[in-house]
Amino acid sequence: MEERRFPISNIVDVVRARRSGLEMALKMGFHQAEANKVAVVISELGRNIEQYAGSGTITVLAHDKYIEIIAEDEGPGIPDVERVLAGGYTTSRGMGLGISGSRRLMDEFEIRSVVGKGTRIRAVKRLC
Amino acid sequence: MEETDLTETSTIQKLENMLLVAVPRDLTDSEVLRLRRQVLQEIRRYRSRWVLLDFSRVDICDSFFGRFIQSTARMAGLMGARVVVSGLQDAVIETMVELGMTLPNIHAVLDLDDALALSRSGQWGDESVYAVGTIDAEALDWQDLPDAALPGAAEV
Amino acid sequence: MNTQHDKSLEEGLIEARARIAQLENLVAEYQNKIASLEQEAHLFDVFMENIPDTVYFKDTESRFIKISHAAARWFGLEHPDQALGKTDFDIFTEEHARPAYEDEQMVMRTGQPITKEEKETWPDGHETWVLTTKMPLRDREGRITGTFGVSRDITERKLAEEALRRAYAEIEQRIAERTAELEREVAERERLQQEVIEAQRQALRELSTPIIPVLEGIIVMPLIGSIDTLRARDITRSLLAGIREYRARVVILDITGVPLVDSGVAAHLNKTIQAARLKGAQTIVTGISESVAETIVDMGIDWSGIRTLSDLQSGLVVALNMLGIALVKRAAERS
Numbered sequence: 001m002e003e004r005r006f007p008i009s010n011i012v013d014v015v016r017a018r019r020s021g022l023e024m025a026l027k028m029g030f031h032q033a034e035a036n037k038v039a040v041v042i043s044e045l046g047r048n049i050e051q052y053a054g055s056g057t058i059t060v061l062a063h064d065k066y067i068e069i070i071a072e073d074e075g076p077g078i079p080d081v082e083r084v085l086a087g088g089y090t091t092s093r094g095m096g097l098g099i100s101g102s103r104r105l106m107d108e109f110e111i112r113s114v115v116g117k118g119t120r121i122r123a124v125k126r127l128c
Numbered sequence: 129m130e131e132t133d134l135t136e137t138s139t140i141q142k143l144e145n146m147l148l149v150a151v152p153r154d155l156t157d158s159e160v161l162r163l164r165r166q167v168l169q170e171i172r173r174y175r176s177r178w179v180l181l182d183f184s185r186v187d188i189c190d191s192f193f194g195r196f197i198q199s200t201a202r203m204a205g206l207m208g209a210r211v212v213v214s215g216l217q218d219a220v221i222e223t224m225v226e227l228g229m230t231l232p233n234i235h236a237v238l239d240l241d242d243a244l245a246l247s248r249s250g251q252w253g254d255e256s257v258y259a260v261g262t263i264d265a266e267a268l269d270w271q272d273l274p275d276a277a278l279p280g281a282a283e284v
Numbered sequence: 285m286n287t288q289h290d291k292s293l294e295e296g297l298i299e300a301r302a303r304i305a306q307l308e309n310l311v312a313e314y315q316n317k318i319a320s321l322e323q324e325a326h327l328f329d330v331f332m333e334n335i336p337d338t339v340y341f342k343d344t345e346s347r348f349i350k351i352s353h354a355a356a357r358w359f360g361l362e363h364p365d366q367a368l369g370k371t372d373f374d375i376f377t378e379e380h381a382r383p384a385y386e387d388e389q390m391v392m393r394t395g396q397p398i399t400k401e402e403k404e405t406w407p408d409g410h411e412t413w414v415l416t417t418k419m420p421l422r423d424r425e426g427r428i429t430g431t432f433g434v435s436r437d438i439t440e441r442k443l444a445e446e447a448l449r450r451a452y453a454e455i456e457q458r459i460a461e462r463t464a465e466l467e468r469e470v471a472e473r474e475r476l477q478q479e480v481i482e483a484q485r486q487a488l489r490e491l492s493t494p495i496i497p498v499l500e501g502i503i504v505m506p507l508i509g510s511i512d513t514l515r516a517r518d519i520t521r522s523l524l525a526g527i528r529e530y531r532a533r534v535v536i537l538d539i540t541g542v543p544l545v546d547s548g549v550a551a552h553l554n555k556t557i558q559a560a561r562l563k564g565a566q567t568i569v570t571g572i573s574e575s576v577a578e579t580i581v582d583m584g585i586d587w588s589g590i591r592t593l594s595d596l597q598s599g600l601v602v603a604l605n606m607l608g609i610a611l612v613k614r615a616a617e618r619s
Binding site: 213214216218221222224225226230231236237238239242 | 517520521524525527528531533555558559561562563564565
């Protein structure tokens with residue numbers, strides 16, 4: 001089981017995290033298109049961290065039969081998680097699209113968020 | 129940070145009435161905005177009618193990228209140039225479609241050959257004609273414009 | 285006259301005769317006792333001469349007082365008397381002699397017999413196994429004056445046991461090895477089966493998403509069978525690869541062979557068409573039957589942006605139009 005942690009405080013960090021994520025997914029044996037989805041999810045979640053929390057961490061874990069992405073921050077939190085997941089929360093910078101889109105790309109997706117304390121998102125994609 | 133002239137690297141090149149933009153991989157947000165600004169400047173310089181955004185080198189396209197393509201297309205359109213995308217990789221396309229990022233109103237071709245064929249044929253397809261003029265396109269936040277056909281020249 | 289003297293002589297004679305009779309009885313008694321003791325001694329000698337086991341009597345210092353003939357042979361002595369005064373330490377190495385001595389001391393201390401298997405170690409290096417019982421030797425008053433014991437040679441039995449144990453261990457080892465081998469074989473066979481199944485599945489997928497290049501820039505993809513998420517994904521990937529390979533600018537997706545078109549299938553097809561568009565190809569959907577047309581409208585599926593036709597031939601004509609290609613029939617040759 002391989003684990004890599006990426007501290008996120010600017011877009012360069014997001015780019016680095018998603019590139020590593022892509023490599024890890026390909027190494028695990030994911031099809032090009034599936035690995036691409038993993039990379040895009042890392043990118044979307046990383047962007048949200050940079051934009052709304054300022055800083056946070058993305059951890060990518062390559063398990064035996066699935067890849068796991070954990071995006072954590074101590075930012076303002078998401079006030080209406082249900083609406084965001086449903087894709088109805090469109091701010092001017094499109095945070096909603098990032099989260100609802102990411103959920104469509106992965107097999108498992110959970111958000112734990114407390115307003116004023118922070119957010120933790122966990123996404124899993126299984127190897128077919 | 130040094131501002132490189134992107135036409136000096138091979139990123140932006142003029143070919144006939146088309147501007148070829150070889151979009152580099154893994155651009156940061158500020159680099160993307162700089163690229164867009166330079167593309168618009170070159171459109172004005174050469175009075176290009178076509179801009180080909182080639183994505184052969186790009187293997188990760190998230191929603192920000194989608195917004196970049198859309199905004200560039202609208203801004204270029206306001207300046208009289210038609211944006212065409214080419215070279216989207218199969219894996220990238222699959223993810224974009226899954227995300228619902230289908231780039232409506234933007235013509236896509238396989239590669240440069242098809243793009244040249246298109247520009248030489250003079251066809252603009254059945255899309256609405258964009259206003260022609262010397263407007264500072266970036267002053268308009270593209271999100272304010274609806275997805276449907278743009279208002280006519282009079283409103284501009 | 286000596287009558288008193290005669291009287292005492294006669295008395296004395298009677299007394300003497302009585303005493304002689306007494307003594308004769310005593311002698312007879314003693315002779316009997318001796319005979320029976322001799323008999324007992326004889327029995328004991330016969331026993332000690334002939335018993336095949338090692339029998340021995342020891343004093344409190346574990347010195348031999350008497351041993352059987354078999355014991356003498358076992359110890360490598362010519363005669364049992366040669367053992368008198370010797371101890372185990374004179375016959376065996378310390379490895380066996382010491383614990384044997386300790387056992388005898390314990391038997392004398394506790395007054396309890398012990399029975400155990402002992403390994404005897406000899407000065408020349410060889411080893412034997414015996415089953416030994418040691419008991420406390422008591423005198424008539426019950427005081428412990430030494431020990432006595434019997435040892436039976438069980439070397440053969442011990443060796444046989446050892447050989448059997450080794451044989452079992454070897455068999456178990458072989459069984460374990462063979463089991464591991466079989467498990468590996470089964471795993472390997474399963475893996476090969478999986479590979480074959482996967483290859484078959486792949487072939488089936490490829491067969492079920494064929495791409496037919498017709499004229500320049502036009503490809504036809506006939507879809508046959510139901511379309512679920514996995515199949516839709518395969519169709520999309522196959523189509524994108526085909527557009528690339530044949531540089532297609534028009535794709536004709538024929539759904540005559542798709543039995544059920546519901547909103548799910550319609551959504552899948554939509555995605556495929558969007559993907560094709562991003563690759564630079566326009567899509568025409570042909571093979572819309574009456575029932576499919578009814579379903580799409582009744583279910584409110586929006587296909588207004590998609591070019592659709594009822595049959596493949598019409599699709600081809602439209603495709604040619606889109607590419608600006610005209611088919612011209614050559615004039616008949618004059619004879």
